[in-house]
Amino acid sequence: MEGINVVTSDVKLGKDVKIFNFVNLYGCKIGDRTKIGAFVEIQKNATIGADCKIQSHTFICEGVTIEDKVMIAHGVMFINDKEPGAVNADGSLQSEDDWECIPTWVKKGASIGSNATIMCGITIGEGALVGAGAVVTKDVPAWSVVVGNPARVIRMRG
Numbered sequence: 001m002e003g004i005n006v007v008t009s010d011v012k013l014g015k016d017v018k019i020f021n022f023v024n025l026y027g028c029k030i031g032d033r034t035k036i037g038a039f040v041e042i043q044k045n046a047t048i049g050a051d052c053k054i055q056s057h058t059f060i061c062e063g064v065t066i067e068d069k070v071m072i073a074h075g076v077m078f079i080n081d082k083e084p085g086a087v088n089a090d091g092s093l094q095s096e097d098d099w100e101c102i103p104t105w106v107k108k109g110a111s112i113g114s115n116a117t118i119m120c121g122i123t124i125g126e127g128a129l130v131g132a133g134a135v136v137t138k139d140v141p142a143w144s145v146v147v148g149n150p151a152r153v154i155r156m157r158g
Contacts, residue, residue: 014050028060031068045101049108063101063120071111073132078104080120107142116151127157 006024007013014032019025023036027044030036034048037056042048046060049068054060056074063080066072080101088094102120106112110124113132124130125142134151143157 010044020056037074055114063103064106064118065103066106067108067110067126069109070106072106073112073114073116075115076112076118077116078118078120080104082120110140129157 004022005019008026010027011025012029014030014034016033017030018035020036020038022039024041028042028046028048030048031050031052033050034052034054036054037058039057040054042060043062045062047065048054049066049070051068052066052070052072054072058072058074058076059078061078061080064078081099082102085094088098104118104120105123107124107126109127112118112124112130113134115132116130116134116136118136122136122139124136124140125144127143128140129145130136130140130151131145131147134147135149136146137150140146140151141153144153145155145157146153
């Protein structure tokens with residue numbers, strides 16, 4: 001059975017990108033040789049570098065930049081709004097104009113474990129490792145290993 005993907009015309013795909021079934025991509029950029037697993041959504045104004053692996057059930061929202069050679073494991077969630085809400089003070093439904101997208105950076109060679117949650121406005125340093133289930137609320141130093149809620153450095157890599 002053939003899977004269903006939604007890839008809008010404004011998506012920029014690099015060479016040899018592999019996209020598995022049931023993926024939604026719109027307004028984003030995906031680098032060469034990157035693999036996108038099943039049930040992944042990548043929103044507009046998100047950038048994924050070359051040679052990345054984005055595993056199933058991951059959500060990468062607007063404002064996220066992932067550099068080259070990054071591993072994003074299953075079920076990782078990125079957040080781009082520090083104060084989300086459905087309605088404005090007057091009760092009207094919020095629109096795109098009613099919130100601020102706060103960017104997040106994942107540097108080259110970093111790895112993020114399954115079910116991690118990455119809050120907005122932070123940078124995950126080059127070669128860093130975020131443990132499974134971690135909630136990242138502040139910058140992660142290059143080559144460090146962080147775990148827990150909130151995520152904290154437990155050791156350095158290499």
